[in-house]
Amino acid sequence: MGTSGCPWESACTLPLGDTTGLVYAHLRAHNFIHNHSARAGCPWPLCSREMRWGNVARHILERHLRMRVQCVFCGHTYSRNEALQTHMNVCMEVSHLAYRQR
Structure with missing residues (x-):
């Protein structure tokens, strides 16, 4: 920002x-x-x-x-880095699974 x-x-x-x-x-x-x-x-x-x-x-x-900090996988934003890191751990797994199912 x-x-x-x-x-x-x-x-x-x-x-x-x-x-x-x-x-x-x-x-x-x-x-x-x-x-x-x-x-x-x-x-x-x-x-x-x-x-x-x-x-x-x-x-x-x-x-x-x-x-704000933004997730590189889905674009969702957070006010805290800790919340982003928690989210990205889940989001990265979901993105990885979706990619593997193609």
């Missing part, structure tokens, strides 16, 4: 990125730093969601940037 503009500072030229690592790097650049297991509010403007700091980047990617 690519990158998105910074919601905290209009003059910021750093991309938010499309991975949790890049989101955390961007948050650190704006001094949003917490203990990974500490509870914290989402720093996104107008978001009042509270969670463990270790989940903030994934929350931003899923809820605010609407990042």
Whole structure:
């Protein structure tokens, strides 16, 4: 999906990125730093969601940037890599069986 503009500072030229690592790097650049297991509010403007700091980047990617991952076999999309991997294990078997039955 690519990158998105910074919601905290209009003059910021750093991309938010499309991975949790890049989101955390961007948050650190704006001094949003917490203990990974500490509870914290989402720093996104107008978001009042509270969670463990270790989940903030994934929350931003899923809820605010609407990042999705897509199955290469059927095109179905998911907001989390874990869900995609579970789906692809089944989808790959179904695709393989359908191909073998031709």
